[in-house]
Amino acid sequence: MEVHFGSENLLILNVILAFMMFGVSLSLTGDDFRRVLKRPDAPIVGLLAQFVLLPAATCLITWYFDVDPELALGMILVSSCPGGSFSNIMTWLGRANVAVSVSMTAVSSLAAMIMTPFNFSLYGWLNPNTRAILTDIQLDSMNILILVALVLGLPLVVGMLVGKTFPAFAEKAQKPMRYITLMVLLLFVGVAFGNNMDVFLATANRIVGLVVMQNLLALGLGAMAAGITGLPRGDRRAITMEVGIQNSGLALAILFTFFPDASEMILIAAFWGVWHLISGLLLAWWWSRSPAQEDTCRDAY
Template sequence: MQFDPAALIVLNAILACMMFGVALSLKVDDFARIVRDPRAPLVGLLAQFLLLPAATCLVTWAFNVDPELALGMMLVAACPGGTFSNIMTWIGRANVAASVSMTAVSSLAATVLTPFNFAFYGWLNPQTRALVTEIALDPLNILMLVAAVLALPLLLGMLTARHAPRFAERAQKPLRLASLFVLLGFVAIAFAQNMDVFLANAERIVALVVGQNALALGLGAAGGYALHLSRGDRRAVTMEVGIQNSGLGLSILFTFFPQASGMILIAAFWGTWHLVSGLTLALLWSRSADERHD
C-alpha cells in the first residue's frame, strides 16, 4: 500500500470538521429528549456496539474469512455511526433530530467501546487472535485518537452553537458538504494510488463489504421493528447502524497499522459503498413519502 503519512493529518482534520459540523445542530434539549424517550438511541447503540460487532465476528469465523480482511471488518463494526447518516436520514425524510442525537451519543461512547470491541472481538475469533497480538494493539492510544477526532470536536461544536447560534446555523450545511467532498476525494486518491492492490483483491473485498453493510442495515431495521418505533425513528436507527464511520477506521489504521493493507482496503471500500447504499435507500424512502402525499 502506498500512503503519504502527511495525508493522515488531512484525514484527521476531515473527521474533526465533520464531527464539529454535526455538533453545530445539537442542543442540550436533544439529549433531554433521549432521556424522555430513550428507545431509539438505546436500540441504535445496542445494534451498533453489540449486535453488529458480535455478528461480524461470528460471520468471519464461520466463513473462514482471511484474518486481515476479517480484522478490517471488525474494526469497521467497532466504529460509531458515520456523520453522513444524518444527511441520509434528512434525504429519506426520517427523524433527523434522533439521528443527530444518536451520532453524538455513539461518538462519545466510541471513545471507550471502539478500542474495546476491536480488541475483544479480534481476540475472540481464533482466526484473528494471532494477528491482533502481532500488531501489538494499544487500546489507550486508540482511545486518545478517537477522543481527539470525535469527542473534542463534538464538545467544541456544541459550545459554538450555544454561544454563536447564527454562525452555527450558517456554517452547518457548507461544512458538511465540504467535508463530504474532501473525504470522497481522499478515498478516490487512495484508491487510485493503490488500484493494482484493490483490483487484485476486489473479488473478496466487494462481497465482504456489501454483505456486512447489508447486515448492519438489517440489524438497525430489525431493532426498530422489535421496539415498535415510529417510521421516522426506525429509519433513523437503520441509517445510524448502516452508515459506519469508516473514516475513523482508516485514521486508526494509518496511524497504528499502516502495513495492514487488507484492513485498509476494507475500510476504504466501506467509505465508498455505504454512501451508495445509504443514498439509494434514502431516495427510495423519499420517493415513497412523495407517493403517499400525492
C-alpha cells in the same frame, strides 16, 4: 502488498474527520442529550444494534465463513466504529426522524471512545482466525481511545460551544461544512484508491463482496432491532441508517496511525467509505418515495 500513504495524508484525514464532527455538532445543544434521557427508547435500540449486535454478528460471520484473517479484522474494526455523520443527511433525505439520528450520532461518538477499542479488542480476540494478528500487532487500546477522543470527542464539544456562542454562524455554516467535508473525504478516498489501484484490483474479488455483505448486515440489523420494538416508522428508518452508515473514516485513521502495513484492512475500510454512501443514498431515495405524512418526525421527541 503495501498501501502507500504518507504521514501528511494521515494529518489531512484526521482534520477531515474532526471537521465533519465539528459540523454535525454545531446544531447540537444540551437539550438533545436531555431528550435522549427523556425518550431513550429509539437511541438505546440503535446503540445496542450499533455496538453489540453488529460487531458480534461480524465476528461470528467472519469466523463461520473462515474469512481471511486480515480482511476479517478489518471488518471487525469497521463494525466497532460509531455511526457515520452523513447518516444525518441521509436520514433527512429519507424522511426519517432526524432528531433520533443526530442524538444517536452524538451519543455514539462519545461512547465510541470506550466502545470502539473495547469491541475491536474483544471480537478480534474471540475470532480464533484473527486472534494471532491482534496479538502480533500489540494493540494499545489507550492510544486508540486518545485518537478517537481527539477526532470525535473534542470536535463535538467545541462544535457545541461554537453553536451556542455564535448561533447565526452555526446555522449558516452547518450544511455547507457537511457537504464540503463529504466531497473532500470522497476526493481523499479517491486519491488513496488511485495511488493503490494495483493493490485494490488484486484483492477486489474478495473485498467488494465482503463490504457489500457487511453493509447489508448492518442495515438489516438496524431495521430488525428497530422493527421488533414497534417504534414509529421515522424512528425505525433513522436507526437503520445510523447503524448502516459506519464511520469508516475513523477506521482508516486508526489503521494508518497504528497499523500502516495492514493493507487489506485498510482497503476494507476505504471501500466501506465509498459503498455505504452509495447504499445509503439509494435507501434514502427509496424511502423518500413514501408519503411525507407517514414519516414526519414526532414533535414529542
